[in-house]
Amino acid sequence: MRAIYLCLVVVLSIPLFTTAKGIETAKQVEQNLWVMGMPTNADIERFAEQGGDIVVSLLSVSEQSQTAESTWVTHHGMAFYHIAIPGAEGLTFAKVRLLDKVLLEHKEKNVLVHCASGNRVGALFALRAAWLDGKDKEVALKIGRERGLTSLEKTVSEMIAQ
Template sequence: MKTFTLLLFSCVVLLFNAPLAQASTRQKKKVPEVEKLDNAPNLYKSNNMFFSGQPNLETFEWLKQQGVDLVINLRTEGENEDFAEEAFNEEVLVAKLKMKYVSLPIAGYDGYTPENLKKFAEALDNAKYKKVLIHCGSAGRVTYFMMAYLVEYKDYKLADAIAFGEQIKFSFPLEYLLKEEVDWQLK
């Protein structure tokens, strides 16, 4: 009876500690450096990825010259239609520049779902593309999706993904108020 009780207790302890063990397997990775580019407002580069707010015509042409062959647009259909009325149809322009176009409309908090993150990851991880532009209206949605992508699909610690996001468009004022760094962890 003692052996059975000890075995049962051990199983319960292992069961409840499994999520903790899984979370602790994430190893600290080097946070990718992000470079702020002067070619357009809210334009950033990290390795083979560019991040931005809504690019203008000149920025798209410049990005094509840089070798970008995939554009992931996180703006909503309404945002895209409004922009097309006042400037140009992005999907048509991207096709004319011979780049692949992926529209993943993210509207408000309802768009921040694991399903949309999975679609984002699938578009981003397509190996046949060399350089990628990911954009929304101001680079905010881009930053959140990239941070979640790094954690969920690239096995980064949350704190490292946040450090990446802070180089683009993410800030969390709690750290400024406390005058010290917050230790971010997933539960």
């Protein structure tokens, strides 16, 4: 009796990062946009190897000074932007506009935006959705949550309502 083996090859589209752990690993939220908490050197290297172009850090100045991230990013041939958001007090219209400017200037490139946990990332994106894109509060907060907004949600909600 002869056995016949059928080999099926499936080609999958593999994302730049897995999304199984949410913001602990980069999460793709738009065609060219990924968000996450604090990346490691390995995360930065993987992002570069898989087509990453820009890394935007929202860490505070003191947090940023404790990492070699800008060196890691530029070593791998990517551009690095630092928009310091030290917490709720860093959530300003000027910072939202600055992030928006970076994203618009590089809209055709693969961009990773991060902070330590993803909370500030989500906060800035929620404010951007409300203040710059004219989204209503609930839609803006949903966008923020999808990008990591957690403990800053009450603050962001109040800022949008003003």
